[in-house]
Each structure stands twice: as structure tokens, then as C-alpha cells.
Amino acid sequence: MMNPKSILLLIRTSPYQGAAFGEALDALLVAAAFEQRCSLMLIDDAVYALLPDQDGVILGVRTPGKMLIALPDYEVENLYVCAQSLAQRHLSDTTTVVSVQHISPHDQAELIARHDVVWSC
Amino acid sequence: MIFTLIVHSAPDTGGGSQTALHFARTLHRLGHTLKQVFFYHEGVRNALGSQVSPQDESDLLSQWQALAQSTQAQLAVCIAAATRRGVLNADEADRLQRISTLAEPFELVGLGQLIEATMTADRCITFVN
Amino acid sequence: MNTTLPPVDRDGHLRELTDWSIEVAARLANEAGITLRAEHWAIIKLVRDFHARTEVAPAMRPLVKIVKEKLGAEVGNSLKLHELFPGSPARTIARIAGLPRPKNCL
Numbered sequence: 458m459m460n461p462k463s464i465l466l467l468i469r470t471s472p473y474q475g476a477a478f479g480e481a482l483d484a485l486l487v488a489a490a491f492e493q494r495c496s497l498m499l500i501d502d503a504v505y506a507l508l509p510d511q512d513g514v515i516l517g518v519r520t521p522g523k524m525l526i527a528l529p530d531y532e533v534e535n536l537y538v539c540a541q542s543l544a545q546r547h548l549s550d551t552t553t554v555v556s557v558q559h560i561s562p563h564d565q566a567e568l569i570a571r572h573d574v575v576w577s578c
Numbered sequence: 579m580i581f582t583l584i585v586h587s588a589p590d591t592g593g594g595s596q597t598a599l600h601f602a603r604t605l606h607r608l609g610h611t612l613k614q615v616f617f618y619h620e621g622v623r624n625a626l627g628s629q630v631s632p633q634d635e636s637d638l639l640s641q642w643q644a645l646a647q648s649t650q651a652q653l654a655v656c657i658a659a660a661t662r663r664g665v666l667n668a669d670e671a672d673r674l675q676r677i678s679t680l681a682e683p684f685e686l687v688g689l690g691q692l693i694e695a696t697m698t699a700d701r702c703i704t705f706v707n
Numbered sequence: 708m709n710t711t712l713p714p715v716d717r718d719g720h721l722r723e724l725t726d727w728s729i730e731v732a733a734r735l736a737n738e739a740g741i742t743l744r745a746e747h748w749a750i751i752k753l754v755r756d757f758h759a760r761t762e763v764a765p766a767m768r769p770l771v772k773i774v775k776e777k778l779g780a781e782v783g784n785s786l787k788l789h790e791l792f793p794g795s796p797a798r799t800i801a802r803i804a805g806l807p808r809p810k811n812c813l
Contacts, residue, residue, distance in 0.1 A: 459697050477586075477619050480659055483810050484618070487689040490766035490809075493697070519762055527761035530769040574702045578586060578619060658810065673717055689810060 463494040465572040471502035472521040478506065479519045481578040486524075489531035496535040497528065498560065498568070504542045507553040525555045539565065580611045582699035584692070585621035589631075589638045592707035595624055599641050601703070602649065612651040614695040615642075617684070621705075622660040625653070627681030639681055646683050654695070657686040712738075719802050727805025735803045739794070743803075746782065747791055751804045753777055764806040767797040 466485045472478045482497075489495045499506065506522040513520035528536060540559040543549045549559075560568060569575055583602060587594030598615070605612050617624055624642060631637045646653050661670060664679060667686050671678035680686065696702050712734050713726035719738070721727060732751060736743045743751075757773055758764055765773065767785070775783025782788075785796075792799040797809045 462697055464696070475620075476659070476662065480619055480656075483658070484689055484692060486763065486766070487810060488693050488696070490768050491690065491693045491697075492768070493693065523760065523762045527757070527763040527765070527769065530757075530765070530772050532768065532772075574696055575704075576584070576702075577704050577706060 461493045462573040463496070463571070464488050464574045464576060465496045465498060465569060467498050467500060467569075467575060467577040468503040468506075469501040470578060472506040472511075473513065473516060473518060474502070476518075477578050478503065478521040479524065481576070482521060482524045484576065485533065486527070486531055489528075489533050495531070495533045496537065496572070497525075497533060498537040498539065498565065499542070499557075500539040500565075501542050504538055504546065504548060507538065507551070507555070507557065508548075509552055509554050522554050528555065537565075537568065579700040580613050580698065581605055582613055582695040582702045583615045584702065584704040585615060585617050585624060586619040586704060586706045588620040588623040589629065590623075591620065594705035594707050595621070595638050596636065598705040599638065599645060601705075602645055602651070606645075606649045612645075612649045613699055614652045614654050614691075615645075616692050616695060617653070617655045618659055618692070620663075622655050622663050622665050625655045625660065625665050625680055625684035628679050643681070643683065653684045654687045654691050655680070655684050656692070657688060660686055718798075718808050720808055721805050724805055724807070732803050732805065735805075739792075739799055739803065741792065741799075741803070747803075749778055750774055750782070750788075750791065750800060754800050754804045754806065758804070758806050764801040764809045765797060766809045767795075770797050770800070 466481060468478055468481050470477045485495055485497060506525060511520050511522045536555060536557045537560045538557045540561050583598050585595055585598050589595050602612055624638060629639060642653060666676055666678055667680040668678045713731060714722040716722055733743055753773060754765060771783055771785055788796040801809055
């Protein structure tokens with residue numbers, strides 16, 4: 458086995474806009490299952506996935522917010538959310554389905570620079 | 579340097595596929611190694627063998643085919659993302675009782691291949707839009 | 708054991724996850740050469756609960772973790788899971804528990 462890499466997945470799309478959000482998480486879960494050091498950051502409309510009590514069944518699609526709950530069991534090390542994206546949507550104080558670290562846009566640049574690989578969608 | 583490119587954009591939306599092709603050809607010309615192009619999300623539509631571009635637009639499919647030939651890069655298509663968008667190879671078409679639509683030399687692969695390509699590349703670049 | 712098996716896909720997973728029942732699970736286990744005992748059922752229930760909460764069929768690494776957390780280290784280890792669900796435990800459990808195939812391999 459080669460040395461694991463640190464992978465940061467940036468998701469910016471809304472959880473129900475096409476299949477992108479769920480597919481991006483699928484890739485991260487596989488990377489985590491392959492013992493890479495994985496982190497996730499939600500930006501823009503992707504932050505809506507953090508709101509509780511969602512069910513994609515009504516739309517006939519998956520519920521990305523539920524998949525987020527699995528991340529700690531996959532040892533996905535860090536879950537970040539863009540503080541500005543939350544504030545713009547009046548969600549700064551909202552309850553989230555999984556605990557997340559709020560990151561300012563300024564600190565995001567440093568975070569991105571720190572990872573071996575950045576995936577985005 | 580060894581590069582892996584990830585393509586998320588469909589051939590007919592955004593410019594990501596064309597940009598990825600330009601980038602890939604430039605890498606090759608500068609002596610870098612292009613190991614794999616991984617098609618994910620809407621990007622899997624690049625592998626549709628049944629697409630025909632209008633005569634006054636660039637033919638991305640044949641450009642990918644030429645790229646694979648000149649660089650020996652693998653054109654890997656995520657099987658799960660491809661299946662839901664109707665991009666099937668002969669085996670999958672047979673199994674699901676549909677028609678085969680995957681162009682040569684694209685290959686349907688599991689997500690594990692993306693992880694492997696990411697681990698073994700020095701740089702991993704995503705083309706989103 | 709006369710339950711007819713609902714339609715399954717190429718890998719033996721149920722086509723319609725709602726077709727799952729305890730009888731169906733026993734049938735699916737039988738086809739894998741497994742007779743389900745209390746130890747198996749505890750894990751099946753755990754994995755079904757996990758999927759209901761997360762929509763994820765767990766791969767091996769998280770599987771070991773959640774079994775260890777809920778049922779203890781004697782069951783929550785790779786060796787024991789291989790013994791209870793031979794082959795690839797994550798896949799075998801997902802199949803018997805009526806979940807999709809874990810997305811970590813072709």
C-alpha cells in the first residue's frame with residue numbers, strides 16, 4: 458500500500474441539483490474505505506445538506522444529508538462548512554445533522570493549500 | 579510529472595471538456611505523463627458513442643480518441659455514473675437489456691480506479707464546467 | 708423455507724429493497740451457505756439501522772467500527788466478521804440485509 462494522501466472534497470452544488478452531490482460523496486466514501494485521509498468542505502448551496510429532517514424519497518432521489526451522517530464512521534477526518542455561505546443563508550446558528558467546523562473564506566485558501574489533492578464539484 | 583485529469587462537464591455544457599483536452603495535449607507536448615482521464619458526473623457523456631457534433635463545432639469524441647492514441651492515457655468512465663446516464667458497454671447492455679453506447683477506447687471502471695489514479699499521480703486536476 | 712426469493716440483480720442483491728423480510732434474509736443467507744444465528748441477526752439489524760440513517764451500505768472499515776461500537780470488540784473485528792459472513796463480509800452482509808452493494812469495488 459502506498460502512503461495515503463490527504464484529500465479535500467469541495468462541494469458547492471445544492472444537494473438536490475442533479476446527482477452531483479451524492480456522486481461526489483460516493484467518491485469520498487470510496488477514498489475513505491481505501492484509507493486515504495479524507496476531509497469535506499461544503500460551500501454555497503451545498504450547505505443546505507446540513508439541515509435536519511430531509512428525505513429525498515419524496516423527490517425519488519437520494520438524501521445527501523443522510524450520507525453526511527456516515528462520514529465519521531468512515532473516519533473522514535474533518536467536516537468543514539463555509540461560514541460566509543451559512544451567514545448568507547441565515548443558517549449560522551442552525552442545528553446540523555452532523556457536527557461541522559465553520560471556516561472563513563480566508564482560512565479556506567490555507568486549508569486547500571494544505572491538502573495533497575483537492576476534488577471539487 | 580504524472581497527471582490524472584478528472585472531467586465533470588458534459589461535452590455540450592460548459593467548456594470543461596474542451597479545456598481538459600487542450601490541457602492534456604499541452605501536458606503531453608511538454609513531456610509530462612498523462613496516466614488517466616477519469617470521467618465522472620455529467621462528464622461520462624463524453625464517452626457516448628452515439629453523439630454526433632454539428633459540422634461547425636469541434637468533435638470532442640474524436641479528439642478524446644486521438645488523445646488516447648497519442649498519449650496512451652486510459653479513458654476511464656465511472657460505471658455507476660455512466661449507467662444512470664445511458665452510457666453502457668456491451669456487457670452492461672447485455673445484462674440490463676439495453677443497447678451498448680460506449681465509444682472505444684473508453685472503459686467503464688469502478689470508483690476504486692479514481693482513488694488509485696489519484697494516489698499514483700503527482701497532480702490531479704478537475705475540470706468542472 | 709418455502710418463501711419464493713424476490714428478484715435479485717447480478718450480484719444477488721434484491722432489486723427492490725422493500726422486498727426484504729426476515730424470511731427473505733434467511734433465504735439469501737442460505738444461498739451463501741450461512742445459517743443465521745443470533746450473532747448474525749444482531750449485525751444485520753445494526754447494518755440495516757445504519758443504512759436507514761445514512762442511505763449508505765457500509766464498506767469493511769466502517770462496518771468493523773460500528774459493530775465494535777455497538778456489539779463489542781469480540782464481534783467487531785475483521786476475523787470474526789469473516790467467520791460469520793465468509794467471502795467479503797461487507798458485501799455478504801449487505802446482500803443478506805437487503806441493502807445495495809457497498810460502493811467500494813466494481
